[in-house]
Amino acid sequence: MRRYAIKRLAQAVGVLWAAYTVSFLVLDFLPGDPVTAMASAGMDSGTVDPAQLAALRHEYGFDKPILVQYADYLGRAVRGDFGDSVSTGRPVSSTLADALPQTLQLTGAALLLAVLLGGGLAVVATYTSRRWLRQLLLSLPPLGVSVPTFWVGLLLVESFSFRLHWFPAFGNDGLRGLVLPALTLAIPTGAQVAQVLAKSLLTALDQAYVETARAKGAGRWRVHLRHALRNASLPALTVVGLLVGQLIAGSVVVETVFSRDGLGRVTAAAVTAQDIPLVQGVVVFGALIFVLTNLLVDLVYPLLDPRIVVASGRKAVAV
Amino acid sequence: MRAHPDIRPTRWTALAALLTTSVLLTACGSGGGGSDSGGGQARSGGTLTFAVGSDAGCVDPQQVASNDTIYSVRQIVDSLTDQDPATGKIVPWLAKSWDISSDATTFTFHLRSGVTFSDGSKLTAQVVKDNFDAVPKLGALGTLAEGYLSGVKSTTVVDPLTVKVTFQQPNAQFLQATSTHSLGIESSASAKKSPQEKCSQGVVGSGPFVLKQYVQNQSITLAKRTGYAWGSSRWTKSGEAYLDKVVFKVVPEAGVRAGSLQSGQVDAISSVGKANEAALKGGQVTLQRRANPGVVFGLAFNNSRPVLKDARVRQAIGFAIDRKQIADTVFPTGTQPATSILAHTTPDYADLSSDLTTDAAKAKSLLDAAGWKAGSDGIRTKDGKKLSLTVDWIPNSATNQPALELIQQQLKAVGVGLTLKQVQVTQLTPTLQSGDYDAVWSNVTRADPDILRSSFSTELANFYRLPTTPLDTALTGQAATTDATKRSQLVEQAQQLIVRNAYDVPVVELQTQIGVAKKVHNLNFDASSRIQLHDTWIG
Numbered sequence: 001m002r003r004y005a006i007k008r009l010a011q012a013v014g015v016l017w018a019a020y021t022v023s024f025l026v027l028d029f030l031p032g033d034p035v036t037a038m039a040s041a042g043m044d045s046g047t048v049d050p051a052q053l054a055a056l057r058h059e060y061g062f063d064k065p066i067l068v069q070y071a072d073y074l075g076r077a078v079r080g081d082f083g084d085s086v087s088t089g090r091p092v093s094s095t096l097a098d099a100l101p102q103t104l105q106l107t108g109a110a111l112l113l114a115v116l117l118g119g120g121l122a123v124v125a126t127y128t129s130r131r132w133l134r135q136l137l138l139s140l141p142p143l144g145v146s147v148p149t150f151w152v153g154l155l156l157v158e159s160f161s162f163r164l165h166w167f168p169a170f171g172n173d174g175l176r177g178l179v180l181p182a183l184t185l186a187i188p189t190g191a192q193v194a195q196v197l198a199k200s201l202l203t204a205l206d207q208a209y210v211e212t213a214r215a216k217g218a219g220r221w222r223v224h225l226r227h228a229l230r231n232a233s234l235p236a237l238t239v240v241g242l243l244v245g246q247l248i249a250g251s252v253v254v255e256t257v258f259s260r261d262g263l264g265r266v267t268a269a270a271v272t273a274q275d276i277p278l279v280q281g282v283v284v285f286g287a288l289i290f291v292l293t294n295l296l297v298d299l300v301y302p303l304l305d306p307r308i309v310v311a312s313g314r315k316a317v318a319v
Numbered sequence: 320m321r322a323h324p325d326i327r328p329t330r331w332t333a334l335a336a337l338l339t340t341s342v343l344l345t346a347c348g349s350g351g352g353g354s355d356s357g358g359g360q361a362r363s364g365g366t367l368t369f370a371v372g373s374d375a376g377c378v379d380p381q382q383v384a385s386n387d388t389i390y391s392v393r394q395i396v397d398s399l400t401d402q403d404p405a406t407g408k409i410v411p412w413l414a415k416s417w418d419i420s421s422d423a424t425t426f427t428f429h430l431r432s433g434v435t436f437s438d439g440s441k442l443t444a445q446v447v448k449d450n451f452d453a454v455p456k457l458g459a460l461g462t463l464a465e466g467y468l469s470g471v472k473s474t475t476v477v478d479p480l481t482v483k484v485t486f487q488q489p490n491a492q493f494l495q496a497t498s499t500h501s502l503g504i505e506s507s508a509s510a511k512k513s514p515q516e517k518c519s520q521g522v523v524g525s526g527p528f529v530l531k532q533y534v535q536n537q538s539i540t541l542a543k544r545t546g547y548a549w550g551s552s553r554w555t556k557s558g559e560a561y562l563d564k565v566v567f568k569v570v571p572e573a574g575v576r577a578g579s580l581q582s583g584q585v586d587a588i589s590s591v592g593k594a595n596e597a598a599l600k601g602g603q604v605t606l607q608r609r610a611n612p613g614v615v616f617g618l619a620f621n622n623s624r625p626v627l628k629d630a631r632v633r634q635a636i637g638f639a640i641d642r643k644q645i646a647d648t649v650f651p652t653g654t655q656p657a658t659s660i661l662a663h664t665t666p667d668y669a670d671l672s673s674d675l676t677t678d679a680a681k682a683k684s685l686l687d688a689a690g691w692k693a694g695s696d697g698i699r700t701k702d703g704k705k706l707s708l709t710v711d712w713i714p715n716s717a718t719n720q721p722a723l724e725l726i727q728q729q730l731k732a733v734g735v736g737l738t739l740k741q742v743q744v745t746q747l748t749p750t751l752q753s754g755d756y757d758a759v760w761s762n763v764t765r766a767d768p769d770i771l772r773s774s775f776s777t778e779l780a781n782f783y784r785l786p787t788t789p790l791d792t793a794l795t796g797q798a799a800t801t802d803a804t805k806r807s808q809l810v811e812q813a814q815q816l817i818v819r820n821a822y823d824v825p826v827v828e829l830q831t832q833i834g835v836a837k838k839v840h841n842l843n844f845d846a847s848s849r850i851q852l853h854d855t856w857i858g
Contacts, residue, residue: 035459036748053748056459088376088535089515098535154574162578169579170370170570172537259570261536269376269536 008298012291019287020077020280024070027276033062034086034274060086073280082281087273092281095266102172103262106185106254107247109178113186115240118193122236125194126201127224138198144191149250153184153257170259181258185250189243196239200232207231234304241297245290361556365857366564367839370576370585374569377518378533380503381450382460386831387589389500389849391539391567396503396524399428399447401551402495402766402846404609407666409494412551413442413504413525419801423489428497430480434549436506437529444482448474449510451484454502457514466773467496489799491806492769495666499766499847525549527560527853539567554853555841561856580604580834586857587839591832592717593651603837608653609844610828612665612766614774615657616722617825618710618758623784626706627757631689633821638682639733640726642675646827649721653832657825660771660817664848667768667810671818675825682733691734699734707736712760713744722827723760751782762829766846768810772798775817783822790816 082092125137161169251264270278371387380392414428434442509522528541577595642656658672691699699706772794797809
């Protein structure tokens, strides 16, 4: 078990390093640099004095060889120091720390909604014996996955804010401001949960143990929820782990449409400004969340399926 | 006039437009347009909520260059002078008068007495010196302010209320520069902070509003400065501002901004594009527009390219372009086709519309004369080479691509091929520096004609690679004269030389359009087509 844990930890560090390195290289391949980006920001067509740019580039260290810059940044990042944002001068860590709670609120609420809506839909669709209702419900997830988040967001704002005045159209204020963005983000996520769960529920319902349960006199709801759902939820749980990454990515669009502050907006602004330290911070942070969630999902499996502990234990011994 | 025939296609072309227009169409009456400056008794008090599209991540007026943030931080500081948007004239503000040496190298300002900053400190000549000494060290974000003060030799305190700024070379534009937000005067304590500190913590100014709170990517809140009594000489109200509070909310999505204004969640919004005009027509909203002063949008040529060295080719391109069609189909309502290299709101603008006509026959004969013969595929050739150019453009405005696509069609009609090449904003300066381009689609906003010198003088960066000509004499001359009439003549001469030689083919003016609720009065543009809120009130 310990070797298994060490191996997982090494993998996690590997993932973080790879994310860091790839994002650094991608940013380096982009034309221009943060200094030019800043200086041209409001200059309509950027007629900035080249000598001035060169001096600034030197000041920020962007004129050093790329490997030296990489080693510099990486060395500090390992010690937890991601440096200062080029465009605002604020430390990257505090910029991220300020934005994080807003995004956690949003993605947390969206994940909850997604699991409730998606899970509920899958359970009802597979439970009902009315063919037309099942068909109708099962056709919703593909639709939810394929409509663009941006469009859904605008549609919700138009109906519930501009027309009905129920919710504010923008801002981070209170629970009321959270409803529409969370719903927007929950729709594609919930749709994927529903797709996976419905499929595995249908498979589970065909299994012999369900027959056995029925034969022993268990009611339909009990068979459905207690026996089939418990087994069918494993693939859905794996998907949820992956969806956390998708939720963070989705927050870029949702936070823009609903004018919310958070990691998504920070990311969008950092990429536009080619703010290398900030983008690096966001990437490593995103990778960290992703790694942690998947670790958590792995740890939850045994709670749902006792066989998994033995399996991973054996695997660890075998390695 | 309830039917809007131009709305239907818009509704189906862009989904976002559909969402914002569909509901509001039902409430769409006739009217709109026309700035309302009167309407009842002006009254003090109230909060104005203004939705802007972006946050520059900085609340220091000296370092901010994006309109969305200038709108708010401009209100925190006063400037030495102000500029009348109607005449372009420079009028007193913090400086009650000034003297300029006849060679335009020395500027002496006589400051008003009794002016205080919101931290209680007094405005003195030393404070102005502290500001101007700090500006050249602002770094990357301060390029606008640094440019205004480039070539400064010294700033000296003559007496407590007199300050003298000396330049190494004639610099007539400096007087107008002192009216801009970029050279807004901050308290000594603020001026001495590092650029980063000023950006994140904000600055202390003497302006009609003080910065109350800045939440990055969210909002900038201003409160009225009590006891304010040194407003610009062109403002209508003396003393304090009418509004108690102004809240600038950052709302990046244009459709959401328009809907928020229409549904009364905000009182005013920035940058209204053509797609959102329909949604805002009628009802409780007025659209206010003003052309940005400075160099208009146009095709700025690389004049050293062999093909483009021939003036006839450049002129032919100018005659092939139908400016009115471009302004009417692509740009927001009210946008005017270019009538000079400068927008009509720039001081010393000269109307050259008779030189900027559309004449395809003339374009064709000029190209024939230059030896470019019609080819089999419609593109002209000479010595086996095609008359095909590439224009580099940056995606800093939604109108750039459709405008260039239209130009592409118009040029094709006379046998000139045009390829569009999108480059990133950060890539533009390196491209101009390297000289590896045929033409760029560009404009520059500045309320002083000296912008022509920055763009077209061969003594400066000369990104467009002009040859040395009498144009240089005119450009250098206007920077060195303090005689308004003489300067105006030189600027007119420079405009004529640029337009007639077609070093740059002017196409269309850039217009700033904002949406304002009808209950808001006197929300007016300043000379740079940005806003000043001292006289604004809510009725």
